[in-house]
Amino acid sequence: MSAIPADDAAVPESRRARGSLWRMLSEFLENRLAAVGLGVVVLFVLFCYLGPLIYHTDQTHIELSEATLAPSLAHPLGTNEVGYDQLGRLMVGGQSSLEVGIAAALLATAFGTLWGAIAGYAGGFVDAAMMRVVDALLAVPALFLLLFLSSIARPNVGLLILVIALISWLGPARLVRGQALTLRTRDYVRSVRLMGGGPIRAVLRHIAPNAIGTVVVNATFQVADAILTVAALSFLGLGIPPPAANWGDMLSNGINYTYDGYWWLIYPPGLAIVLVVVAFNLIGDALRDSFDVRLRGR
Amino acid sequence: MQPVVELVDLHTEIALRHGVARPVGGVSLSVGKGETLGIVGESGCGKTMTALSIMRLLPPGGHITGGSILFGDTDLATLDEAGMRAIRGNRVGMIFQDPMTSLNPCMTIGDQVAETVLLHREATRTQARKRAEEVLDLVGLPDVKRRLDSYPHQLSGGMRQRVVIAMALACEPELLIADEPTTALDVTIQKQILRLIDDLRAQLGMAVILVTHDLGVIAGHSDRVAVMYAGKVVETSSTQELFDNPRHPYTEALFRALPENVDPDRELYSIPGLPPDLSNPPSGCRFAARCGYATDGCRAEEPSLTGDGHPFACFHPLGPAEQATANPRTEPAPAENGSALLDVRSLVRDFRVSSNGVLRRASGTVSAVADVSFTVRAGETFGLVGESGCGKSTVGRLLVAEDTPTSGSVSFDGTEISTKSNRALRELRRDFQLMFQDPYASLDPRMRVRSILREPLAIQRRGSAPEQERAVAALLDEVGLPRAALEKYPHEFSGGQRQRIGLARALALRPRLIVADEPVSALDVSVQAQILNLMRALQREHDLTYVFISHDLSVIRYIATTIGVMYLGKLVEVGPAEQVYSAPAHPYTKGLIDAIPLADPLREHRKESAGVRGELPSALTPPSGCRFRTRCPLATDICAEQVPPMRRFSEQGQRAACHHPLKAPVPERMAG
């Protein structure tokens, strides 16, 4: 017999493994919308954090003589009703919006993932009880709860993050629980027990990493939702009190002047919110697609 | 006589994310009226794509790029879509592999069958419904009037497939294309459905194209055969001629890989290598890289189909003399030392089925395992065989203490494991491991092979880190995988390779017993052969005992030394493999053996029995007395009244539970 390659055991060289993170990133960037989203987010981060270093404005002292000026060279986006430069305020406000959004999302995701993983893996009564709590908290619309809490005391940044996270952890909890339920029956999770391993190993080493995809996707959507929630709270008059700036506050302030024609008070913050939220949604969507493909990539 | 359909040099392409695949690379076939053409080949050979091309139902991105499909006066390859729609379901019908997903879960059976009629005939809804009733009756669906308003999930697999057939035949097509119609069904049901197709073909005077990977099905139910490999037809002939006188080396290799053709004391022939990548097919003969007879000429130039009557595409076809090559003998298995390693006594596992009431009270119990007892001796391979719902997988889980029995016991090497807590079992688990069925779900997709193989050692704290590394590398060697595999992820391997990894993982703790739950069922025949050979070799090397669970009796017959047959939770027969297979005592065992399609047309056609009739009864309310009696040709009143006891039928330990066994029991030895 002529030389034959080794049997079925030979692994073709074309299937070389690159680092999984690199592969994910390159697949992710193939989706052009995702690349756009990522680009927008990066731009805004630079704008909000590097901007003030280049473009100095005063965001704490009121200067009524400079109130509600239309855009000019001195103030590219005009000034608001107490004289703050809008462009500068947009940058500083963005910091607050992004920070609250990301912090709340991270906190909510961490807590929610843990809750959902425990409920899903434990199953039975523990699962039912934990999920009923989630259902109950979900039944009360977030805004109502937030307004109630805000009416007791106007929140500062820290409290706001905490409260938003308190409402948002429900989403990841549901998702992760669903994942845990599915993954629990997978053969590779079964095998852990059969090798003598305990539930902690199964959850930490096998279920959590395989649920990461869903979690990360959800986290990006959380950031988007948190930014919107802060904006809504500000609109309703119960967000972070001035002179702290954030986009929602700027927007709701600006709306008071709709009929006065001071468009520069309304559209820049509004557009900023829309752009950043769309960007995060695009990223989340693309991440979800790329995770699906990978898991289906037989 | 003009063929009903003729494919001439058909080429099909599918646009992928990166590149183009060419699953059909120049296929020519024809089928005549009233005849069945079988297209056989392994996964990836292009047989399904060929079938889909005829119907022009290719997946997104797929289209025909060359050749023609002559159907009557029309060329289906170039016909416009409206014309194709008029033909589909009307003059050409198609049935698919999985009847559960092939039916719309939200439409009633009656509506789905009537839809075919409404699409192609000027009929009122009442008339269409009437026709649906007729056709469903024709395909043997019991209780048709009531079933018309049922939904697919309320029917069993066999019944659903009958519905699918009814849908395809409602307009009495000239051609029926069946793509793996029975692969997803139990073997006894498979036989019923294949016979049904044969009968309908005769009744309606159709031509049938039967696409399958199973040579036994081909042998028993096709008049002519086309063998496909890597997108091309490598050989066509009448069925008998193909089996008597294969010309192409691939065909021969397929035959030699079949467990049913091989004596248990010989190795299975496994085709080395993998099928070629069809987005970049090799020049020259596509089988050359794996062919034992290939020369340089084969790799340079592609052979075309030559020969009348029995065309084949090969420069070095086999002559009659070459078929005498026998498979190599294996070393004889070590003599069983007779000590019982696994002792199963009166094992019962019931599952409470919750009712749909408010408080979810158990409305019934499913007795998945109903009083099963057997012994597995050290060094042997115990084959547990049965169809879906027989409880063999549940038994498998009970054997490795993944599940606790409702009553009864499982003892491993004298220690009872069925009632121990997880913590107590932890150390004991080193001695028995499980090997899984699904190569795609048994390995964590996010772990590299190195971590997967080290995990059991890490859990059991065996050895230091460098020792574990060495052990893992050695494991890979043993299962025949290269060291480079350590760095890779599971999705980079083929199904057979993943099963090797699964086997390596099972071996990591050097167990004495491995319970393998359908380890080769998801694999192609040639890959299956490799894994079976490997398992055999490892058994000799490490003095392993296997419990091999499968629904495939021919695999069991090849690899098992003792066979246990289960039906609806009961062990109906058990004994030495040769005895159970050649001289079964229980009617179900015989029915099961009969139903297996053999790759031998003469023997297939000589089978007299119609096989096991009827459907599997519900496990919630199993038949009283003997559970098999509702489908048994020998049943009498006593079968309904008394549970048949296990009796011995040979000195070597063959036992069966039947009131009317197929041979005389051996009288019980007197005690003392």
Next chain:
Amino acid sequence: MTGFIARRLVQSIVVVLLVTVIVFILLHLLPGGPARAQLGPRATPVAIDAFNHRMGYDRPIPVQYWTWLEQLATGNLGFSVKLNQSVLSLIGERLPKTLILTILSTLFALVVAIPLGMVQAVRRNQVSDYAITFWAFVFYATPPFFLGVVLIVVFSVYLPILPAEAPQSSSLGVILSQPAGLILPVLTLALLTVAQFSRYMRSAVIENLAEDYVRTARSKGAGERTVLVRHVLRNSLIPIATLLGLSLPAIFSGALITEAVFNFPGMGELFWTAAQTQDYPIMLGITVLVGLATVIGSLLADLAYAALDPRVRFA
């Protein structure tokens, strides 16, 4: 199916009870307790004690909870000192209007989103799909009050064809007789929901189009439209029913903001005013009610799901 519904019913009751627990906790989170909430920040300690004793707030917590639960069950949602009306009657005035707003906008959203999602799925990755996706993302990302303001600017200021404020009457009849005033609020609330629903519908249809039974339908000679309408649509509506149930809290939140923007005299606006004036009885009462409404809505959505999916109807 009865089993499925019965189970969901039991679950819902448990959830409603938990909602009352949550609100009860909120009640006791108030600084100074419920007494201060009712009597105002200047109440004397004596008055507070008397109040507490009279209302039973000095009894053990579980007893308080039980009493409160009894009150709820008899329809006593508290009394607003500031507006001098029982909470129940206030809600009674406002609830129908909010219901009109939410029901109309949800219906509108469904009627638009379902066909839109199907079109997107069929024209997947073509220009029209990208265009619709783009707008869906934009609407999804727009804070509802911003959207409302933009709509007002466009339709009330530049093209003065629609009023910027909803009819202010407390009578339902008057409101319904001036439908023009309803258009902008309904549109604002609906656009957000449309965005989300059409995305879901799109992925549900895409998934279903790849299923085997669609291939079977095509093999019978069915055309694309038949496949879509007779086969895919019903299967795709199943996840939408569940989604509807899950979206209810968000729809109510959106309603709150919409009512604030347009001065729509509904429950949301009442809640907002109460939040600004620290009128706690109203806030608590509405929270319980909205929680209840959400749970009921969820249950109805589950009913729809069971009706659509034969695998649940005939288990």
